[in-house]
Amino acid sequence: MYRSFPSIFVAAGALALASCGGSGGSDSRNQVRAVGSSTVFPFAKKVAEQLTLDNPGIGSPIIESTGTGAGFNLFCQGIGADTPDVTMASRRIKSSEFAQCQSNGVDEVVELQVGLDGIAFASAQNGISMNLTPEIVYRALAANPYGEEQTAETWSDIDPSLPDEPILVYGPPPTSGTRDALKELVLEVGCDANPEMEQLAETDEERHTAICTEVRNDGAYVQQGEQDNLIVQKIETNPQAVGVFGYSYLEENSDRVQGLPMNGVEPTYENIASFDYLGARPLYVYVKKAHVGNIPGLREFIDQWTKSWNEDGPLAAIGLVATPNDVRSEQMRRATELTALTSEDLS
Numbered sequence: 001m002y003r004s005f006p007s008i009f010v011a012a013g014a015l016a017l018a019s020c021g022g023s024g025g026s027d028s029r030n031q032v033r034a035v036g037s038s039t040v041f042p043f044a045k046k047v048a049e050q051l052t053l054d055n056p057g058i059g060s061p062i063i064e065s066t067g068t069g070a071g072f073n074l075f076c077q078g079i080g081a082d083t084p085d086v087t088m089a090s091r092r093i094k095s096s097e098f099a100q101c102q103s104n105g106v107d108e109v110v111e112l113q114v115g116l117d118g119i120a121f122a123s124a125q126n127g128i129s130m131n132l133t134p135e136i137v138y139r140a141l142a143a144n145p146y147g148e149e150q151t152a153e154t155w156s157d158i159d160p161s162l163p164d165e166p167i168l169v170y171g172p173p174p175t176s177g178t179r180d181a182l183k184e185l186v187l188e189v190g191c192d193a194n195p196e197m198e199q200l201a202e203t204d205e206e207r208h209t210a211i212c213t214e215v216r217n218d219g220a221y222v223q224q225g226e227q228d229n230l231i232v233q234k235i236e237t238n239p240q241a242v243g244v245f246g247y248s249y250l251e252e253n254s255d256r257v258q259g260l261p262m263n264g265v266e267p268t269y270e271n272i273a274s275f276d277y278l279g280a281r282p283l284y285v286y287v288k289k290a291h292v293g294n295i296p297g298l299r300e301f302i303d304q305w306t307k308s309w310n311e312d313g314p315l316a317a318i319g320l321v322a323t324p325n326d327v328r329s330e331q332m333r334r335a336t337e338l339t340a341l342t343s344e345d346l347s
Contacts, residue, residue, distance in 0.1 A: 001105060005335075006227055008047075009025055014243055019149070021204065024086055027171075028081050029081040029295060030049075030059045030296050031058070031060060031061055031295075031296065031297060032059075032061035032062070032085050032086065032295060032296075032297050032298050032301045033061070033062045033064070033084045033085055033086070033295075034048075034061060034062070034064065034084060034085065034086035034087065034088060034285070034301075035064045035066045035070070035071040035074050035075065035084045035086075035087050035088070035109070036064075036066055036068055036070075036071025036072070036088030036089055037063075037065075037067065037068045037071060037073070037088040037090040037176075037177050037178075037247075037283070038065045038067060038172075038176065038178075038226040038227065038228055038246075038265050039080070039090040039117055039177065039178055039228065039246035039248065039283065040088035040089065040090060040114070040283050040284075040285065041063060041065040041088065041329070042060075042248060042252075042307075042318060042319075043064045043114065043115070043248070043283075043318070044086075044088055044285070044306070044319050045063050046314055046315060046318060047062055047301065047304045047305055047308050047315070048052050048060065048061040048301070048304075050304060050307075050308065050314060051297065051300055051301055051304040053267070054304070055297070058296060058297040058300060059296060060101075061297065061301055064084075065226050066226065066263050067172075067173070067175040067176045067177070067226045068088070068089045068090050068091060068175070068176060068177030068178075068180070069174075069176070069180075070090060070174040070175050071087040071089065071176070072089065072094075072097040072100075072101075072286075073097075073100075073320050074085055075087035075101070075106070075286065075288070076097060076101035076104055076106055077104055078101040078104045078105055078106065079104075079288065079290050079291070080104050080108055081234050081295070082336070083288075084274045084288075085287065085288055085291045085295050085298050086286065086287050086288075086298075086301070087285070087286045088283075088284070088285050089158065089177055089283070089284040089285070089286065090117065090176070090177030090178050090180075090181060090246065090281065090283055090284075091177040091180050091181055091184075091281065091284075091298075092111075092282070092284060092346070093109075093111070093131060093284075093286060093341075093346070094346075095343065095346050095347075098341070098343060100255070101344075102125065102343075105288075106288060107340075108288070108289035108338075108340040109286055109287070109289070109340060109341045109343075110287040110288075110289050110302075110334060110335075110338050110339060110341065111284060111286055111287065111334070111341045112284060112285050112286075112287070112305065112331050112334055112335055113282045113283070113284055113327060113331050114176060114283055114284065114285055114305055114309050114315075114320070114323075114331070115282075115283050115309050115315065115320040115321055115322055115323055116272055116273060116280055116281065116283065116320075116321035116322070116323055117246045117248060117272070117280075117281055117282075117283050117319075117320070117321060118246070118247035118267050118277050118279045118281065118321070119181050119182055119185060119186065119244060119245075119246070119247075119279035120241055120244070120245060120246065120247045120249070120250040120260075120267040121137070121180060121243070121244055121259070121260040121262065121267070121279075122232075122235060122242070122243050122244075122245070122250050122257045122258060122259050122260060122267075122277065123235055123239070123241065123242050123243070123257065123258060123260060124235050124236050124237075124239050124241070124256070124257055124258070125255070125256060125257060125258050126239065127235065127238075127239035127240065127241070127257075127258070128155075128163055128165055128239060128240050128241070128242065128248060128259060129163075129258070129260065130155065130162050130163060130262055130315065131260070131261050131262075131263075131294075132172050132260055132261065132262050132263075133190070133262065134186050134187070134189040134190030134262075134263075134264055134278065135166065135190040135193050135195065136155075136159060136162070137186050137190055137195075138156055138186070138187050138189075138190025138191050138212075139152060139158045140155065140158055140167050140169070140220070141167075141169060141187065141216060141220070141221050142150060142191070142212070142215065142216065143188065143210070143214040143215060143216045143217065144211055144214065145191075146191070146196070146197060146211065147197075148210050149219070150216050150234075152167060153166060153167065153220075153322060154166055154167060155167055164242060165197060165240045166220075167220040168219075168220060168222070168238070168240060168241045168242065169220065169221050169241070169242045169244060170221070170222050170224050170234045170235060170241060170242070170243045170244070171222070171223065171231065171243070171244035171245075172223070172224070172226070172228075172233045172244065172245070173223040173224075173225060173226070175226070176226060178228075178245065178246060180240030180246070181279070181281050182244060183212075183213040185278060185279050185280065185281065186262075186278065187212060187213050187215075187280070187298060188213060189210075189211075189214045191211065191212035192193075192212070195233050197211065197212060207289075222234075228245040228246060228249045229249065231243040231244070231245050231249075232253050232256065232257055235257060236253075236256050236257060242260065243257070247267055247269075247272060247279075247319060247321070248318060248319025248320060249319070250267060250319075251269070251318075251319035252318060252319055253321060260345040262277065262278045262279060263278055265277050265278065267279065269316075269321055272321045273321050273322065273324075280321075282323070283320070285305065286341075287302060287338075289338050289340055292338060302335050303335070305335065306332055306335050306336075309322060309323070309328065309331075310322055310328070310338040
């Protein structure tokens with residue numbers, strides 16, 4: 001059971017968190033614990049590995065891929081050694097999630113934008129190839145495109161110029177931040193290309209959300225859990241399949257899969273960094289300020305991120321796209337000063 005110590009953490013809870021001589025338990029822990037996004041996961045693992053190499057006396061951080069939504073749920077359940085110190089996210093925290101944190105005593109949350117990523121659409125090398133648009137993706141994946149029955153079985157049913165191949169897309173589940181970004185950056189854009197849908201957003205927001213973001217469940221879209229590498233494996237063995245995952249997995253597996261352009265723009269490092277690619281998005285880590293100084297290695301873990309997120313840093317080598325210089329400078333300030341997020345920041 002998770003506990004919350006909103007008012008006595010510094011006085012008493014800190015003692016419990018600081019007594020970390022053992023291997024951990026419900027009242028103590030001697031290493032950082034991070035949960036959250038499968039997209040941010042490989043970057044966090046790299047940071048953790050380098051932290052351990054540079055600081056042999058610090059326990060190796062525990063990094064868990066739970067998905068963005070599940071990560072926030074765990075992170076916001078309270079303050080104490082039996083809750084995570086960090087959550088990773090492939091989207092920004094929602095106001096409702098921030099309110100959950102606040103109500104459970106997690107009242108000082110530090111938000112760090114650690115880099116950029118893109119929602120890549122990909123197929124196997126020498127597999128199906130097409131120039132996608134938000135409208136094409138929406139009409140292919142929506143449960144009820146523009147409020148009508150979903151009848152498309154092949155890509156050519158959507159546009160005769162597209163391949164006459166069955167629609168088969170492997171992608172993330174609803175708990176994933178990548179799924180949220182897919183909805184917001186691609187599906188809603190494709191849906192609102194229809195003037196009636198754009199108008200519906202003003203008159204019936206709930207119905208608009210249902211029509212524009214609900215994904216078909218007849219087998220054309222297949223959820224693959226929080227394991228993006230599994231999506232890579234699926235499309236590699238099926239030349240007609242399309243996968244949806246973070247750009248870093250495309251970069252890491254460029255010898256096995258190929259990116260599909262969106263609006264004629266390829267998912268590349270340069271196009272994501274410039275936001276020319278439609279699916280570009282920021283990635284985040286969130287830290288409990290109350291745990292800094294009480295969980296061994298947490299301050300150093302934060303600092304390791306700031307040493308790793310530059311254009312020529314170790315994270316860029318595995319697919320993270322660096323944020324613009326001015327943004328990165330602001331994130332460095334937040335990391336140094338441990339600036340707490342406010343509800344106004346999210347409005």
